[in-house]
Amino acid sequence: MTQATPTLSRARYALGPWARTAGLTVCALLTLGPVAWTVSTSLRTPAESFDLPPQIVPTHPGTAAYHGVFEQIDVWLLALNSTLVTALIAAGQMVTAGLAGYAFARLDFRFKKPLFALVLATMMVPLQVTIVPVFLVLKSMGLTDTLLGLIVPAFPTAFGTFLMRQYFLGMPKDLGEAAMLDGAGPWRIFRSVYAPLARPGLAIVGVLAFNYHWNEFFRPLILETSGRNYTLPLGLVSLQGNLGTGSVSVVLAGVVLSMLPAVAVFVVGQRPLREGITSAGVNR
Amino acid sequence: MTDTRISPARPRTASPAARAVRPGPRERGTRLLAAVFLAPTVVGIVVFTVVPIVGSVVLSLFHWNVIDPPGFAGAANYREAFGDSTVLVSFRNTLVFMVFAVAAQLLIALALALTLNGRMPAWLRSVFRSAFFFPLVLSAASISVVMKYLFNQDFGVVNWLIGLFGIAPVPWLTSEHGAMATVVIVYVWQQFGFSFLLFVGGLNNIPKEIHEAAALDGATGPRKHLAITLPLLSPTLLVASVVGIINALQVFEQPYVLTDGGPGDSTRTVVMVIYEKAFEQLRFGEASAVGVLLFVLIMAVTALQFRLSRRFVHYQ
Numbered sequence: 276m277t278q279a280t281p282t283l284s285r286a287r288y289a290l291g292p293w294a295r296t297a298g299l300t301v302c303a304l305l306t307l308g309p310v311a312w313t314v315s316t317s318l319r320t321p322a323e324s325f326d327l328p329p330q331i332v333p334t335h336p337g338t339a340a341y342h343g344v345f346e347q348i349d350v351w352l353l354a355l356n357s358t359l360v361t362a363l364i365a366a367g368q369m370v371t372a373g374l375a376g377y378a379f380a381r382l383d384f385r386f387k388k389p390l391f392a393l394v395l396a397t398m399m400v401p402l403q404v405t406i407v408p409v410f411l412v413l414k415s416m417g418l419t420d421t422l423l424g425l426i427v428p429a430f431p432t433a434f435g436t437f438l439m440r441q442y443f444l445g446m447p448k449d450l451g452e453a454a455m456l457d458g459a460g461p462w463r464i465f466r467s468v469y470a471p472l473a474r475p476g477l478a479i480v481g482v483l484a485f486n487y488h489w490n491e492f493f494r495p496l497i498l499e500t501s502g503r504n505y506t507l508p509l510g511l512v513s514l515q516g517n518l519g520t521g522s523v524s525v526v527l528a529g530v531v532l533s534m535l536p537a538v539a540v541f542v543v544g545q546r547p548l549r550e551g552i553t554s555a556g557v558n559r
Numbered sequence: 560m561t562d563t564r565i566s567p568a569r570p571r572t573a574s575p576a577a578r579a580v581r582p583g584p585r586e587r588g589t590r591l592l593a594a595v596f597l598a599p600t601v602v603g604i605v606v607f608t609v610v611p612i613v614g615s616v617v618l619s620l621f622h623w624n625v626i627d628p629p630g631f632a633g634a635a636n637y638r639e640a641f642g643d644s645t646v647l648v649s650f651r652n653t654l655v656f657m658v659f660a661v662a663a664q665l666l667i668a669l670a671l672a673l674t675l676n677g678r679m680p681a682w683l684r685s686v687f688r689s690a691f692f693f694p695l696v697l698s699a700a701s702i703s704v705v706m707k708y709l710f711n712q713d714f715g716v717v718n719w720l721i722g723l724f725g726i727a728p729v730p731w732l733t734s735e736h737g738a739m740a741t742v743v744i745v746y747v748w749q750q751f752g753f754s755f756l757l758f759v760g761g762l763n764n765i766p767k768e769i770h771e772a773a774a775l776d777g778a779t780g781p782r783k784h785l786a787i788t789l790p791l792l793s794p795t796l797l798v799a800s801v802v803g804i805i806n807a808l809q810v811f812e813q814p815y816v817l818t819d820g821g822p823g824d825s826t827r828t829v830v831m832v833i834y835e836k837a838f839e840q841l842r843f844g845e846a847s848a849v850g851v852l853l854f855v856l857i858m859a860v861t862a863l864q865f866r867l868s869r870r871f872v873h874y875q
Binding site for chain 1: 585586588589590592593594595596597599600601602603604606607608609610611612614615618665671674675677679683686687690691692693694695696697699700701702704705706707708709716717719745748753754756757760766805808809811812815830833834837838843846849850851853854857861871
């Protein structure tokens with residue numbers, strides 16, 4: 276196969292694999308470096324936070340910074356708020372997207388095409404453009420500065436609906452037809468035939484929702500004005516504002532704590548996450 | 560579907576064909592189920608997206624500060640926006656940011672995806688792939704908190720690192736160009752993994768036979784990429800750049816946390832201006848006008864891209 280390749284460029288290519296791996300390694304280190312620095316600095320005493328050169332293995336490791344962050348902010352409350360918001364949104368999106376996706380894929384009704392077009396069109400609308408009226412709608416409902424105000428508007432998901440529609444369309448039609456011949460009604464066909472097959476698709480919707488809303492900053496910043504409703508990212512940014520550059524390791528300890536669930540999902544749900552991110556790009 | 564309703568003149572016991580289209584119990588059951596299944600999504604999207612879009616346009620035509628009753632303003636909010644130097648600077652900053660951030664994001668992602676596509680043990684490939692998309696799962700706000708320390712001029716790791724190569728300390732966050740560069744770097748650091756995943760997927764979709772045929776014809780290395788891989792990858796490139804641009808035009812967390820728009824207005828972005836006008840100064844009408852302008856800009860850039868792409872994108 277390589278006969279056609281001149282010897283010179285072949286020799287140059289022999290160096291290829293090593294150069295490639297070295298280049299990729301440097302890039303991977305640059306990518307993970309800030310995270311590694313965050314973890315190692317959070318394990319140092321506040322006084323040693325700024326030691327240069329930075330030590331990846333702390334000279335005097337300790338958990339002083341972690342005690343500090345629990346003293347400075349109510350980590351448990353922030354974590355509880357973040358967990359409630361994220362879990363309820365993820366669960367809610369799995370329900371709404373699963374149901375609507377199924378309706379668009381497998382049920383016949385009037386205005387199906389224009390309704391689906393409407394759902395698709397809203398994927399193009401940036402949140403920041405609609406935030407002022409959304410804020411006013413929530414205010415009129417008395418939902419500003421409540422966790423519900425963050426949760427309820429995030430239930431409908433245009434992208435999740437699209438994803439689940441594709442997922443249901445990919446399932447064989449004869450399954451439902453066979454059930455229908457056996458006398459199953461439309462609800463039974465959904466409940467017993469198609470819904471159980473939808474789990475991997477729902478996992479993608481759930482993992483994407485978790486990843487997005489656990490890290491969300493813009494909406495909580497606008498909606499939640501009192502500290503008791505802060506989520507983790509909001510709490511950490513205000514912690515940095517309050518402490519200035521005095522105790523870096525304390526702030527970083529907070530960052531590490533807030534990262535843990537996201538890292539856990541990255542490890543456990545990497546596959547649905549990757550599939551979701553990729554299809555988010557391909558279909559948007 | 561529903562002839563009988565549109566033409567009530569038709570007698571009820573008309574042709575069998577007419578009776579056949581009238582919904583039976585099964586069809587009615589299906590429609591009811593569809594209505595129940597769609598209600599949460601459709602009602603939610605109408606209340607929280609469709610109404611707010613219309614609301615934004617309507618609000619942009621009024622002066623309103625929540626306290627006093629709203630007064631009709633006509634195009635005054637738009638005139639004010641075009642006369643407000645902060646608004647104009649924020650649009651310029653956002654466009655400059657977008658150009659550098661998207662270019663860097665796409666180039667880095669493409670280079671890494673092509674490099675990773677070469678021959679390599681499968682475990683090593685998956686280690687690299689995981690590393691490159693890891694930053695995507697972190698919070699942009701928290702990462703910006705971390706980066707603020709790393710880019711500190713006096714005791715930050717970044718200046719120490721470039722000092723090893725003999726480069727003088729850079730005032731990353733305290734000079735105008737430095738601040739914009741930092742915002743771009745921090746954004747790209749977190750976002751390139753997204754384009755990277757798209758490119759990896761796109762490259763996997765190129766049939767192996769094409770590469771083999773190219774090798775037989777003597778095309779290798781950069782030439783092969785330019786002549787064969789890139790044209791085949793062009794649909795993915797289009798998607799990655801469209802999504803990249805839409806996202807970049809909405810940048811908020813990084814400048815908000817890293818620089819708060821400063822020094823001066825040098826890193827103030829459009830979304831920051833919307834936020835400040837609406838929720839710090841309570842000028843809802845003006846904020847909505849800026850929001851509508853941003854929306855128009857996003858639509859225009861996206862339309863332009865699809866138009867240009869007709870010439871450059873090859874579908875197999």
